[in-house]
Amino acid sequence: MTDATVAEAPAAPSTRSAGRFLYISGVVLLCAWVLVPIYFLLVNTLSSPDTVNSFPKPLFPEFDFGSLAFFAQFAGMLTALKNSVLTAGMTMIMSILIGAPAGYALSRFDFRGKELFRLLILLTRAFPLPLLALPLAVMFIQTGLDDTTFGLALVHTTLAIPFAVLITFSLFSGIPLELEEAAWTLGCTRLTAFTKVVLPLILPGITASAIFAFVISWNEVFAAAVLTIENRTLTAFLLQNLDTSPLHLKFAGGFILVVPALIFIFAVRKYLFAMWGIANR
Amino acid sequence: MNARLLPYMLILPVTLFLCLFFLYPFVLVAKQAFTTGAGFTLDNFREVVSYWKFPISLKNTLLLAAAVVPIQLALSLLMATMVTRMEKGRDLVLYVWTIPLGISDLAAGLIWLAIFEQSGFLNSMMHGMGIVDKPANLLTFQNPGLVFVAIALAEIWRATAIMLVILVAGIGLIPKEYYEAAEVFGASPWKRFVRITLPMLRPSLQTALVLRVIMAFEVFAVVAALGGTLFPVLMGETYAYQFDLLNSGAAAAMALVILAISIAATLVILRALRVPKGATI
Numbered sequence: 001m002t003d004a005t006v007a008e009a010p011a012a013p014s015t016r017s018a019g020r021f022l023y024i025s026g027v028v029l030l031c032a033w034v035l036v037p038i039y040f041l042l043v044n045t046l047s048s049p050d051t052v053n054s055f056p057k058p059l060f061p062e063f064d065f066g067s068l069a070f071f072a073q074f075a076g077m078l079t080a081l082k083n084s085v086l087t088a089g090m091t092m093i094m095s096i097l098i099g100a101p102a103g104y105a106l107s108r109f110d111f112r113g114k115e116l117f118r119l120l121i122l123l124t125r126a127f128p129l130p131l132l133a134l135p136l137a138v139m140f141i142q143t144g145l146d147d148t149t150f151g152l153a154l155v156h157t158t159l160a161i162p163f164a165v166l167i168t169f170s171l172f173s174g175i176p177l178e179l180e181e182a183a184w185t186l187g188c189t190r191l192t193a194f195t196k197v198v199l200p201l202i203l204p205g206i207t208a209s210a211i212f213a214f215v216i217s218w219n220e221v222f223a224a225a226v227l228t229i230e231n232r233t234l235t236a237f238l239l240q241n242l243d244t245s246p247l248h249l250k251f252a253g254g255f256i257l258v259v260p261a262l263i264f265i266f267a268v269r270k271y272l273f274a275m276w277g278i279a280n281r
Numbered sequence: 282m283n284a285r286l287l288p289y290m291l292i293l294p295v296t297l298f299l300c301l302f303f304l305y306p307f308v309l310v311a312k313q314a315f316t317t318g319a320g321f322t323l324d325n326f327r328e329v330v331s332y333w334k335f336p337i338s339l340k341n342t343l344l345l346a347a348a349v350v351p352i353q354l355a356l357s358l359l360m361a362t363m364v365t366r367m368e369k370g371r372d373l374v375l376y377v378w379t380i381p382l383g384i385s386d387l388a389a390g391l392i393w394l395a396i397f398e399q400s401g402f403l404n405s406m407m408h409g410m411g412i413v414d415k416p417a418n419l420l421t422f423q424n425p426g427l428v429f430v431a432i433a434l435a436e437i438w439r440a441t442a443i444m445l446v447i448l449v450a451g452i453g454l455i456p457k458e459y460y461e462a463a464e465v466f467g468a469s470p471w472k473r474f475v476r477i478t479l480p481m482l483r484p485s486l487q488t489a490l491v492l493r494v495i496m497a498f499e500v501f502a503v504v505a506a507l508g509g510t511l512f513p514v515l516m517g518e519t520y521a522y523q524f525d526l527l528n529s530g531a532a533a534a535m536a537l538v539i540l541a542i543s544i545a546a547t548l549v550i551l552r553a554l555r556v557p558k559g560a561t562i
Contacts, residue, residue, distance in 0.1 A: 027363060031377045037392045037438060038380070040402050044395050057405040098294045105291035117292055124303055125492065128499045128543050131536040132302070134523060135309035158302040165295060190287075219385030221502040222516065226523060235387050235502070242505055247398065250506075254391030261383030269376050273450045 038258065045255035049248040071252035074245075080237035081256065083149050084218060087233055090153035091217035092210045095160040096168075100206065103168025104194075108177065124162045132158065133223035140227065147229050155223045160213035167209040167271070171202050208271040211264050218260060313533035325534035329522075338513040343542075345429070345514070346497035349436045353493060354486075356437070357444035362474060365452050375449070382442040389439035390506025397431045397507065420507060428508045435503045440496055444489040451485025452478065487554045494546045498539055515539050 046061035049070055071077055102121075106114065133155055137146065145151035175198055183193035224236040232240065238253045245253075265272075317324050329335060360378055364371060381389065396402045399418045407413045420428050455478065463473045479486075501516035515535065522532035 023363065023366075026359075027367075027374060030360060030363075031374065033438070034377055034380055037396060040395045041392045053400060057400060057402055059402075059405075098298055101291040102295040105288040109288035109291075111285075111288040114288075117296065120296070120299060124299060128495055128536075128539055129303075130499060131310070131519070131539060132306040134519070134529065134532050134536055135306040135313060136302070137523075138313075138529070139306070139309065154302055158299070161295060161298065215383050219383070219388075221385060221387045222499070222520065225520065235385060238391075239387060239502060239505060243509065247400075250391050251395055254388045254395075257385055257388040258392070261385070261388075262380060265380055265383035266376060269372070269379065272379060272382070272446050273453065 038262075041251060041255055041258065044248070044251040047248075049246070053247055067248040067252045068255075071249060071256065074249060076232070076237060077234075077253070080232050080234045083228070083231050084234040087149045087153045087156060087224075088214045088217040090150060091156040091160055092214045094153065094157040095164040095213040096206060096210050098157070099161050099164030099209075100168045102165045103170075104172050106165070106169045107172035121162050121165050124158070129159050130220065130222035130226075133226040137226055146227070147231055149228075149231055149233075152224055152227045152233065153217065155227060156217035156220055157213075159220065159223075160216045163216070164209050164213055167212070168202075168206065171205040171209075172198070175201055205271060208268040211268050212271075215261060215264050219257070310533045310536055313530055314537045317530055325530045326538075329531050329534045329538065332518075334513050334518060338515050338518045341512055342498060342500065342515045345433060345436065345500060346494060348429075348433050349440075350490070350493055350497055352437055353441045353444055354490070356441050357448050357489070360441070360445050361448040361452055362478065364449055378445055379442045381439050382446065384439060385502070386439060386500075387502035387506060389435050390503040393431055393435035393438070393503075394506055397427075420511070422511055425511070428511050431507050432500075432504055432512060435507060436497070436500065439503065440493060443496075444493055447485050447489040447492070448482065451482050454485075455481045483554050487551060490550045490554070491547050494550065495543045498543050498546070515542075 043057070043059065043061045045067055046063050046065070047058070048062065048064040048066035050066075051058065051062060051064070102117075105111070106118070136151075136155060140146040140148075140151045145154070179197055179201075180193050183197045184190070188196060219235065221235045221239055224233045225239050228236055234253065234257060238245075238250065238257070242250070314325050315321055315323070364375055364378075367374060384392075394401070397420055404413065404417065408415075420431060459477050459481070460473055463477060468476065499516055500514055501520065504512050504514050504517055516539065519532050519535040519539070522528050522535060
């Protein structure tokens with residue numbers, strides 16, 4: 001008995017440390033798998049146009065802003081950037097204004113048709129939504145919404161709304177009803193109880209889901225390319241010019257697309273898991 | 282306000298919005314696909330299906346999904362289990378791994394273009410190691426296999442994060458008691474994974490797979506950035522019908538084909554991973 005433990009004792013730590021080494025290198029490797037391609041894009045963006053088109057490529061950026069300057073003065077690019085920001089901003093506001101009340105209703109009330117309503121919300125996520133841009137292109141021409149950032153924002157809001165409803169639903173569910181009831185007994189109406197008690201508590205979460213809506217719109221390519229012609233967003237503009245634009249323009253554009261995403265995912269990282277957890281059910 | 286009407290007032294905006302921009306466009310797209318100006322017809326479908334590019338783009342789309350989704354499933358399961366065991370640095374690692382979630386498919390395509398293009402980093406590194414002496418153009422019609430690999434890598438890189446987030450949220454919902462009990466009875470880590478994690482994770486796996494597979498059939502911008510016309514896919518053909526051929530009837534028919542494939546895949550996944558009735562966590 002004692003022999004066995006003595007014989008086993010030295011072996012166990014070595015296999016464990018080998019496993020630990022394997023585990024840590026796996027984590028590091030997977031982090032590198034995500035980060036290295038982004039780093040390459042960064043190197044290309046911070047190199048002069050000549051370097052971007054030369055061979056072989058340096059593995060370190062030379063901190064030359066030639067590519068970015070070229071991007072900035074390329075005809076139509078800044079307008080496209082402005083359109084992207086505008087569309088994403090409108091999507092953000094609309095999806096929260098329209099989505100949050102429904103999230104509140106789902107978390108606080110039992111009403112007839114609730115299941116049907118939830119089904120409608122979930123259904124929207126099980127369809128390739130960008131395809132809806134095709135019939136909407138016709139509808140928008142009839143209503144004068146064609147080729148406007150507002151029209152595109154309406155389509156992007158359709159993409160973002162299921163998320164807005166489900167995220168706000170989970171957020172409101174996290175705030176006990178008792179808090180609101182206490183406010184009612186202290187003389188608040190339903191509305192003032194909401195604005196004075198619930199809203200301050202929920203504001204960070206609402207911001208997170210608004211940011212998520214922004215990212216959805218910012219990144220969307222297909223609907224943007226179908227619905228805008230003169231007022232292209234950045235994604236649509238880059239897509240349209242893929243065949244003709246030089247490499248340094250593509251990479252600088254790609255980089256401009258990536259940067260806000262990096263910042264925003266960092267800002268909402270706490271909420272990412274909460275909202276997908278509830279979305280499962 | 283009447284308390285019974287309040288929930289309906291709250292969900293009214295979303296319902297109206299989704300009817301107008303989700304359900305109504307579906308009716309429109311179906312109408313557009315089944316008519317050519319003179320009543321009901323299947324001409325649009327006949328035209329689309331008999332076009333020489335259709336079998337290729339269908340094959341490419343399905344092949345890409347079949348190659349990418351299983352790898353992503355395995356990778357995201359691996360990453361999710363790695364993260365749950367982690368004590369230090371969990372937040373940082375999760376942030377890094379979820380970065381691609383915020384990156385648009387177009388930007389992801391451009392990121393991988395920086396690696397695979399003729400003067401790109403892959404060629405540069407092979408040159409540095411002395412494998413090639415002058416840069417070969419990798420993404421051409423002579424290397425269909427390499428084009429496929431580049432697109433598949435970009436897709437795996439981009440869209441594993443969304444499955445990871447759903448699975449991490451799902452694993453977080455599994456009660457720790459099951460693992461403790463399994464450990465008491467001497468189950469190995471692998472056994473615990475197969476016997477507890479996988480079955481308990483079924484609802485999350487369902488959500489993750491449905492979302493991912495639908496995204497896989499919508500693949501568009503990654504392909505446009507990397508393969509251009511070398512690798513036709515269904516969504517790219519839809520875009521071409523709408524813009525290059527100005528045939529919105531055919532584009533609508535293509536949209537319905539993609540929709541049909543998506544619905545079929547969703548039903549298969551839901552059926553294969555169905556949760557037994559009454560079984561909850």
